[in-house]
Amino acid sequence: MVNSTGNNVLLSVRGLTVEFRIPRGILRAVDDVYLDIYEGEVLGLAGESGCGKSVLAHAILKIVDPNGYIKSGKVIFKENGREIDILSLSKEELRKFRWSKIAIVFQGALNSFNPVIRIRDHFIDTVQDHRGRVSSSDIIKESSKFLEEVLLDASRVLGMYPHELSGGMKQRTLIALSFILGPRLVILDEPTSALDVLTQKFIIRLLKKIHEKTGLT
Template sequence: MGDEPLLRVRNLSVEYHGADSADTAVRAVSDVSFDVHPGESIALIGESGCGKTTLALALLQLLPKLGRIPEGTVEFRTRDGEMVDLLALSDSRMRQFRWSEIAMVFQGAMNSFNPVLRIWDQMVDTVRAHEPRASTRSIRERSEHVLREVELDPARVLKAYPHELSGGMRQRVLIAMALLLEPQLLLLDEPTTALDILTQRRIVDLIYELHGRLDFAMIFVSHDLAVAAELASRVATMYGGEMVEVGDVREIFYRPQHPYTKKLIGAVPTVTEDRDPSQEARTDG
């Protein structure tokens, strides 16, 4: 990892306002600060509704219409070394920034695709939105390359509609599309949600292998502590919209300091169970 952070978030807060009144506001994220360094992997963990996804969406200005950022800064170091304030970018500049510098893999793969376009057309749209002069041949080569990276057959996938692919395949296509423009940072929101256990295992292994080989930085949102323990170098615990604990993955899982982190880890069922030896003796008898 480099000494200078790739992403620097300071005192970031997010509010949701009611549709009928700007005075009605619920604070979903409160005063969050953290850094992400090149090549680093950070997991945002916590219960549903704690602000994990809202935080990830705020980084890329993808909040719903009723979402507001009343305070805080989000700075990102581009490939040319310039530190850019993401919250100050215009809509057009932010559209160019997304996918090329930071890409996001959203929760719910089926909802992330246009259902009436083949995968090939959606690959073309993604590239040409950032590189209007890219040739069809170069887009084809890049699309085939990223699909092979995620262990999919380009000949089959590119001509398919989203509904013709399994859930695991759609998730891998999403990851491939996120890698099309070689972003420095990948945001993943619950990447294994709604997948069966075997497919989850394949997706986790794939993300682990890609992260190690391509060396992009990664922030992923998860309530699955096993996934966080496997993929993250650092873990940030969120509770009630606040980032209550941040630390090295081993420190967080083996020596948690915050009471909520302790309870979160303690709630994970273990493979073994406590047995009463006297009860076993009575059962055997």
């Protein structure tokens, strides 16, 4: 399928339904969702708290809490005419797929940094985990580029521990980290809700700038 600007569908969600087992029975958090995301598109999902935005964002990458399951539906990722049925990927295939094709920054991910690991090693571990033996200095060079892109002083931030960063700096660092493997799609789950209003505006502006520059989805 092609949209009005001639772009192709990158991700297609078809009838996705996610349920959780709860003490009172079954809770359907995502109910028969259909969604197409086109290359280069920016898509925002709005909805009141608890309507299923986070559950949907995770289920796209087959991530569901232990008491939940994907009841039905398909998620198809299309690249160079090849279709990948995400929900049928094995654990190992998914691990590779995540970050390199689709990056997701969780809501509340500000606490997902390992507190005893410097920022530079978060970048190095992420890249080496996916690409194998890449030299640290190459990774640092690449990371610096992305950190500067979100207007952080890379030489300073890379040497810091997570707790030394403010909330806004952490969020920007996470965004830089999510871009490091060159994903085709970045899913940001409430990237700004934990931040003050000024920082929120600043991050939205940055995301717009990155999007205009890279055409990333």
